[in-house]
Amino acid sequence: MSATPPQLKARKLPVQARSAHTLTVIFDATVQVLLRDGYSRLTTTRVAERAGVSVGSLYQYFPNKEALLAAVMGRHLDHIGEAMEQACIAGKGQDTATMAAQLVDGFMDAKLDQVGLSRALYQLPMALGRDEQAAQTTERCARAIHNMLASRKASLEAQSMAVFVVTTCLIGPMQTLLTGHEPTPENVAALRVELKQLLLGYLQQLLGETKPQPHTVNDSQ
Amino acid sequence: MSATPPQLKARKLPVQARSAHTLTVIFDATVQVLLRDGYSRLTTTRVAERAGVSVGSLYQYFPNKEALLAAVMGRHLDHIGEAMEQACIAGKGQDTATMAAQLVDGFMDAKLDQVGLSRALYQLPMALGRDEQAAQTTERCARAIHNMLASRKASLEAQSMAVFVVTTCLIGPMQTLLTGHEPTPENVAALRVELKQLLLGYLQQLLGETKPQPHTVNDSQ
DNA sequence: TTAAAAGCTGAAGGATGCTTCATATTATGA
DNA sequence: TCATAATATGAAGCATCCTTCAGCTTTTAA
Structure with missing residues (x-):
């Protein structure tokens, strides 16, 4: 294996x-x-x-x-x-x-x-300078996203981690998809659908469209 | 800048x-x-x-x-x-x-x-062989997750892309967090909370606990 | 105790590859 | 047309670093 x-x-x-x-x-x-x-x-x-x-x-x-x-x-x-x-x-x-x-x-x-x-x-990939660039791009995207969301909800200042998650949660799926075999159009289309679901649910919570789901925040360690 | x-x-x-x-x-x-x-x-x-x-x-x-x-x-x-x-x-x-x-x-x-x-x-980082290892780990995690979810919902076969998203959507946030400055315990704790929200919402949709949110699947290109 | 196996050493071979610079070519504008 | 600036060339210098191997030390077990 x-x-x-x-x-x-x-x-x-x-x-x-x-x-x-x-x-x-x-x-x-x-x-x-x-x-x-x-x-x-x-x-x-x-x-x-x-x-x-x-x-x-x-x-x-x-x-x-x-x-x-x-x-x-x-x-x-x-x-x-x-x-x-x-x-x-x-x-x-x-x-x-x-x-x-x-x-x-x-x-x-x-x-x-x-x-x-x-x-x-x-x-490992990011020899000095390149990781700096990447960090700046993340910042840039986070600002843009924060700005967009602020058009719907004023009090986002306390939610910077949520914005961070919105900014970065798409990276893993795309990275993994692209790192593997050349992606097929079908896979790409399917991924689009799923990622939209993922973000939609999260944004709805974030923007207060759904009552907070009942769940205990299990703070292990 | x-x-x-x-x-x-x-x-x-x-x-x-x-x-x-x-x-x-x-x-x-x-x-x-x-x-x-x-x-x-x-x-x-x-x-x-x-x-x-x-x-x-x-x-x-x-x-x-x-x-x-x-x-x-x-x-x-x-x-x-x-x-x-x-x-x-x-x-x-x-x-x-x-x-x-x-x-x-x-x-x-x-x-x-x-x-x-x-x-x-x-x-770039993954000189031959290492990306292979990474792909295998992704596979392994996906199987485990599929298995867990199957305990709650039988018909997951058609949902492999959803399982894939569950498997990979945590990567980006962690990667970005770890690549930057050494993460503080506060940041880590906050990220835990947010990622749980992210997954919870998505899993609830996936497991059919919430009626599908009304949204048009916007298939651009 | 002692022969054999396991482990350790580090100088040096050999290969690779980054980078420079003196020279040649091409373009510009007066 | 011609002087000057811009651009291109590629052989060779220089440095780095991977890897080997013959000899030495330590451990094992008989």
Whole structure:
């Protein structure tokens, strides 16, 4: 199922405690370097240095730099996947509000108890300057959206997080769609419909068109 | 406002038609290389080659490779920003369904009339193999979610796009939050609340707890 | 105790790729 | 027409960095 390309497979599995430790420090160092220096300055030498091991050790467990990154990302993705599966099991058969809460908390918790790694991986593409641009565009869109919504409801100042959600909740679906196989017109059309439903429901709540749905805000942790 | 770091600024602006054309072909070539060969194989030499100009020409307009990427991404972001502002203007003062439709279509159209570029930029981080992993995790989460929802509603087979939206709509907000400044606990808590509202509303529709909201599905293009 | 296995080291090979600059070509406008 | 500015060229310098490997140290288990 998880068919990892051959060049990305681990070269050797640790058998002694010593090497398991080495593997751990290499992982940690990779994340640190990613966070402190960014992807473009992540070199095998630098990782090894930060980890306090020699480059040779690194290459004992990873056939190449790419495999190292793949492993780090794989770990994180597994963590997310695990968390979501648990959340869904916990939500199974429950009421809708609980399901929603499980999904949100499951995802956010999983991301947040690996904040450093999460940030590093998201920023992976955004070498300095580019993430700045992206942030500015988000700001710009948020302003425009706030402005539009203010035409219908004056007291939006306290709702900046809601505007933020409106601004960003379309990103994930589109990103995922576009990252996969070239999207078909049918998929695109279907996605349009669903996203409109998604936003419509949320905006109606936000603009006070529906009475607040009865649900307990389950503040886990 | 758009404070581009000095090393990323264009080195020289075209004054003759000839150089304007050169700039265009360089942009196009960059996108092509990004799509065909991926980020890791995007070299200035290769871009110049594909563009049919010399490397020197490239460096006449961009101080370095990073600036080239920044420019390409900047263009795309501007396009998105522009589109969203227009959408918001069009939606201003309209009914909620229209607003939702404007936002969705505005965003999707903007992304889609630069599909190639969109895909290239999203994949930028995901050198071969890593995007595969990500896709698998999405699949995994979608299955879990489908399973959970099926405990409440049997006929979900026809709703795969809805499940997809549930699976992915949390990504954007978290990604954006984490990519910016280190998130505060207050922001995190507020986001939890909002995302639960977002999902709750959508899930209620999906599970048939609310009568379908009256809204015209505005199929632009 | 000791041979074999596992793990570690880091200098150096080799490849790649960014960037420069001296030179050549083309365009402008007086 | 001609001087000047704009633009284009691409070989080569320079730096970086991935990766290997022969030898050394530590652990295992017999």
